[in-house]
Amino acid sequence: MQTIKAAVCRAFNAPLVIEDIQIAPPGTGEVEVTLDAVAICHSDITYASGAWGGHLPAVYGHEAAGIITATGDAVGGFQVGDAVVVTLIRACGSCPSCAGGQPTICETPYNSVNGPLRTADGSPLDQAMACGAFAEKVVVSHRQIVKIPETMPKDVASLLSCGVITGVGAAVNAAKLRPGQDVVVIGAGGVGLNAIQGARLAGARRIVAVDMTEEKLEIAKEFGATHGVLASLKEPWKAAFKALGGRGADAVLIAVGAIPAYDQAPRYLGRGGKAIMIGMPHSGDMSSYEPVVLAALGQGLVGSKMGDVVIQRDIPWMIDLYEQGRLKLDELISGRWSLDQINEAIEDTKTGSAKRNVILFDRG
Ligand SMILES: [Zn+2]
Numbered sequence: 001m002q003t004i005k006a007a008v009c010r011a012f013n014a015p016l017v018i019e020d021i022q023i024a025p026p027g028t029g030e031v032e033v034t035l036d037a038v039a040i041c042h043s044d045i046t047y048a049s050g051a052w053g054g055h056l057p058a059v060y061g062h063e064a065a066g067i068i069t070a071t072g073d074a075v076g077g078f079q080v081g082d083a084v085v086v087t088l089i090r091a092c093g094s095c096p097s098c099a100g101g102q103p104t105i106c107e108t109p110y111n112s113v114n115g116p117l118r119t120a121d122g123s124p125l126d127q128a129m130a131c132g133a134f135a136e137k138v139v140v141s142h143r144q145i146v147k148i149p150e151t152m153p154k155d156v157a158s159l160l161s162c163g164v165i166t167g168v169g170a171a172v173n174a175a176k177l178r179p180g181q182d183v184v185v186i187g188a189g190g191v192g193l194n195a196i197q198g199a200r201l202a203g204a205r206r207i208v209a210v211d212m213t214e215e216k217l218e219i220a221k222e223f224g225a226t227h228g229v230l231a232s233l234k235e236p237w238k239a240a241f242k243a244l245g246g247r248g249a250d251a252v253l254i255a256v257g258a259i260p261a262y263d264q265a266p267r268y269l270g271r272g273g274k275a276i277m278i279g280m281p282h283s284g285d286m287s288s289y290e291p292v293v294l295a296a297l298g299q300g301l302v303g304s305k306m307g308d309v310v311i312q313r314d315i316p317w318m319i320d321l322y323e324q325g326r327l328k329l330d331e332l333i334s335g336r337w338s339l340d341q342i343n344e345a346i347e348d349t350k351t352g353s354a355k356r357n358v359i360l361f362d363r364g
């Protein structure tokens, strides 16, 4: 065991506590990654609020990048010194979901309470989301990581671990957009802006962003939205239909957790359209819709976890797009903070105006 610094959740709805914790060396199939950067995702905030339950104490954080500093046996060719991004997708590789090409819904359970983390006094400490990246180091499966170019800035790379793959993947893998189709994206935050980028990369004809403020709609246009609609309108889907020439969308990507967005999403669809549910509402929240309309118009509701990505296939593709100037990443970062400032960074993320706040680790 070695001692590292981490931001620990001791009680739901309370500030995280910076403390020394213990981390085990990597076992078979595992690597230790010393982190340079971890971004704050709304999922971390939802977990820390208690809305999804889970064990305490816990270390959250799951959008990370760093350098491999130790490996166990059988780590698929990864080596000490490799620069990598760390994701929460701990896929076994052999269950029916993994074998069927959907590692994001791997069926093999992982006991994160019995993972590599312990508190300073040796008690159990939950490695939340199989990552625990609000800490100086993580020990994770080699299946959760992807090599990145050494020259790629780690703060930028960390965004690939969750928000970017979720948004772009939802457009490309889940909605399976074809060039020329029309898209509505509800929510122009950290995930929604990437859904907009994904729709643009897929060759969408018109991309309508829906959000609460004009400011966010303007940012959405920088990422590829062709039109913006204020969610505060009484019937915002009517404005979207107008922007889409009266036909409705081939896909609506729901990139928020708020239930009214789920209730309204089918209203934006044209005939044969699909609503893709990307955001993660609180456990127990319910949504309603009118089944006869979906049946009569051949529409669908589809859930998408982590953009249905295969990280080893999709992240190298996205890195190439970034290097070619076709995928915006730098522009997604709204603030950089130290680990000691994590509670301030979380509060700033909660206001909804931030895109992505990134924690940078001091490796000096
Ligand atoms: Zn996330």
Ligand SMILES: [Zn+2]
Pocket: 091, 092, 093, 094, 095, 096, 097, 098, 099, 103, 105, 106, 107, 108
């Ligand atoms: Zn699996």
